[in-house]
Amino acid sequence: MTLTAFLLASLPLTVMLQDGTRLHGTASVPGFAALVSNTSTTNLAWKTIRKINATDREAVLVELHGARRLRLRPVATHLAMQTKQLGALDIPWDAIEECRVESVSDDIMWLSAPTATGFGVAPDGVITIQGGRAMTEQLYRLPLTIECELMLLNRTSSSESWLEWALVAPKARRGQPADPASVRLASSLRTKDGLHAGLVLRLMHTAQNTARRPGEPPFALASGVWHRVRIHFGLDRLRVEWNGRPHELQGVSQPNQPVRVALGSSDSQQRWLVRHITIHEQHSATP
Amino acid sequence: MNVSRPSLLLLLLAMQAGGAEPLVLVTHLADGSRVIGEPTTTALPVTLPGGALVEIQWDRIRRIHPSNVGETVTIQLLNQDEVTAQLTATHWTLKTLFGPCTIPVRAIRSAYCRRAGGRELDWEVLPITSSDPEARPTNPPELRTDSILLDGWTVRTARTFARPITFECAIQLTQDTPRDAMFSVRFVPADEPRDTEPKRFLSVFVGQRGGRQIIGASRHNGHAVTLYEGDGPFPRNQPIPLRVRWSDERLEIQFNGRTFTTDAVHAWYDAFHLDLVSGAPRQRWRVSETVVRFP
Numbered sequence: 232m233t234l235t236a237f238l239l240a241s242l243p244l245t246v247m248l249q250d251g252t253r254l255h256g257t258a259s260v261p262g263f264a265a266l267v268s269n270t271s272t273t274n275l276a277w278k279t280i281r282k283i284n285a286t287d288r289e290a291v292l293v294e295l296h297g298a299r300r301l302r303l304r305p306v307a308t309h310l311a312m313q314t315k316q317l318g319a320l321d322i323p324w325d326a327i328e329e330c331r332v333e334s335v336s337d338d339i340m341w342l343s344a345p346t347a348t349g350f351g352v353a354p355d356g357v358i359t360i361q362g363g364r365a366m367t368e369q370l371y372r373l374p375l376t377i378e379c380e381l382m383l384l385n386r387t388s389s390s391e392s393w394l395e396w397a398l399v400a401p402k403a404r405r406g407q408p409a410d411p412a413s414v415r416l417a418s419s420l421r422t423k424d425g426l427h428a429g430l431v432l433r434l435m436h437t438a439q440n441t442a443r444r445p446g447e448p449p450f451a452l453a454s455g456v457w458h459r460v461r462i463h464f465g466l467d468r469l470r471v472e473w474n475g476r477p478h479e480l481q482g483v484s485q486p487n488q489p490v491r492v493a494l495g496s497s498d499s500q501q502r503w504l505v506r507h508i509t510i511h512e513q514h515s516a517t518p
Numbered sequence: 519m520n521v522s523r524p525s526l527l528l529l530l531l532a533m534q535a536g537g538a539e540p541l542v543l544v545t546h547l548a549d550g551s552r553v554i555g556e557p558t559t560t561a562l563p564v565t566l567p568g569g570a571l572v573e574i575q576w577d578r579i580r581r582i583h584p585s586n587v588g589e590t591v592t593i594q595l596l597n598q599d600e601v602t603a604q605l606t607a608t609h610w611t612l613k614t615l616f617g618p619c620t621i622p623v624r625a626i627r628s629a630y631c632r633r634a635g636g637r638e639l640d641w642e643v644l645p646i647t648s649s650d651p652e653a654r655p656t657n658p659p660e661l662r663t664d665s666i667l668l669d670g671w672t673v674r675t676a677r678t679f680a681r682p683i684t685f686e687c688a689i690q691l692t693q694d695t696p697r698d699a700m701f702s703v704r705f706v707p708a709d710e711p712r713d714t715e716p717k718r719f720l721s722v723f724v725g726q727r728g729g730r731q732i733i734g735a736s737r738h739n740g741h742a743v744t745l746y747e748g749d750g751p752f753p754r755n756q757p758i759p760l761r762v763r764w765s766d767e768r769l770e771i772q773f774n775g776r777t778f779t780t781d782a783v784h785a786w787y788d789a790f791h792l793d794l795v796s797g798a799p800r801q802r803w804r805v806s807e808t809v810v811r812f813p
Contacts, residue, residue, distance in 0.1 A: 251638030
């Protein structure tokens with residue numbers, strides 16, 4: 232196996248069998264080979280796959296990043312994986328209930344000012360944010376989907392404290408804002424009813440600043456647990472799924488230019504953790 | 519049981535063995551893996567303190583976990599007796615769904631035996647918290663590979679289920695718990711959100727209230743049935759098997775050797791999650807060996 236293939240194959244997998252057996256390891260092959268018809272096959276790189284549901288005997292359901300789903304038949308009868316404690320294993324697909332690819336965020340390069348503090352990336356890819364901000368080196372085109380898990384570690388007495396995902400235009404064009412859109416998760420947000428936790432979805436078009444707060448009642452942001460977030464920056468909408476609950480802002484067109492993704496928080500006394508980050512352009516989800 | 523008489527022990531165990539229904543061994547490994555399978559041997563060889571070599575039939579064993587004494591393990595038997603010993607074998611081989619699997623004993627963190635059939639469950643902590651800061655948990659949730667510590671948090675299965683279903687677990691009330699303590703198994707419709715208390719559910723609860731043991735069932739609308747109320751506090755610091763079977767006709771609860779049934783609490787959910795709930799922060803329940811079975 233070449234070095235590149237080895238690196239591609241080393242994504243961690245969690246395989247659940249139908250009797251509750253759970254195996255942690257890495258795939259022994261670079262991708263998931265599947266039949267798309269009687270005569271053609273495809274090879275999906277593991278990094279594009281979120282999970283494979285194998286409860287259907289006829290085919291498996293492959294869920295890709297960006298929420299696309301494909302119903303395919305594996306070429307191989309077994310999934311070859313390498314485990315730390317048990318060595319090499321060949322697991323028959325017939326026995327598998329689910330195969331989950333653990334997201335590895337280390338292919339995202341974060342840039343921040345040389346003297347900036349408050350933004351750190353641990354060796355396992357978990358980001359700790361304490362009042363800092365960084366943005367991706369990579370540029371992305373809309374539509375774009377960001378998925379991650381967030382944890383608020385501690386609450387503070389600040390009047391407003393938040394964590395924010397934002398799109399940043401590298402070169403703001405005349406009449407267009409540098410930050411076209413953002414999603415702000417606030418542990419403390421000032422409203423006419425006082426300080427509450429909440430979500431702020433912001434879409435900015437030309438020079439207008441349109442900030443809207445969802446009409447949902449204020450929710451209690453639990454600290455010390457992971458929250459699942461999916462943010463979709465579409466061409467004409469912004470949609471956030473917060474622990475599976477959707478919030479959407481429609482009707483404002485987004486500028487069609489490459490953007491960086493920025494992540495930051497407002498309060499240096501408040502710690503946030505972010506993990507399992509994936510950023511996918513919608514059109515790159517095609518196998 | 520006097521474990522200083524190995525000959526007698528072997529004889530007694532040999533006499534009691536045989537005729538047991540199929541069993542599997544559930545092993546939890548150091549990397550978080552969980553391997554389930556049928557042991558390929560009939561007995562577990564161990565060395566007792568003092569050097570005696572004995573073999574304990576697998577079908578007499580309840581669970582195995584590290585002890586606090588050197589490199590020994592504590593083996594809990596079905597009759598609640600405990601044996602502290604060193605494991606003699608370096609590997610265990612199990613017949614698994616992916617063929618024979620040889621597990622290095624040094625990689626095993628804990629193990630338990632149960633009836634074949636059924637499957638283990640995985641849980642996730644729900645991001646539910648109270649808007650009242652005083653009612654929020656003070657400790658972070660503790661989700662280990664082989665047990666969960668509920669201390670004001672709720673955990674839920676990622677999977678959904680349908681009736682009829684049997685849920686089994688072992689629950690343990692830890693010592694530092696106040697006078698009232700309640701543990702619930704909740705059946706929650708699949709479309710209920712994850713981050714708020716469910717508006718609809720059916721619940722089975724066990725625990726203590728006002729220093730008395732209590733077992734019952736309830737629905738979200740407050741309709742509750744008390745199936746048992748007894749003198750004395752809830753047993754602490756010992757795992758107690760709990761089994762809940764929910765069929766179309768009734769709820770059946772087996773707890774600490776007693777069986778209770780009721781058809782007075784009803785709900786019709788096409789698909790539901792299972793939740794495990796502790797009554798409030800500082801009510802510390804350790805839950806392990808969570809298994810579901812389907813007829």
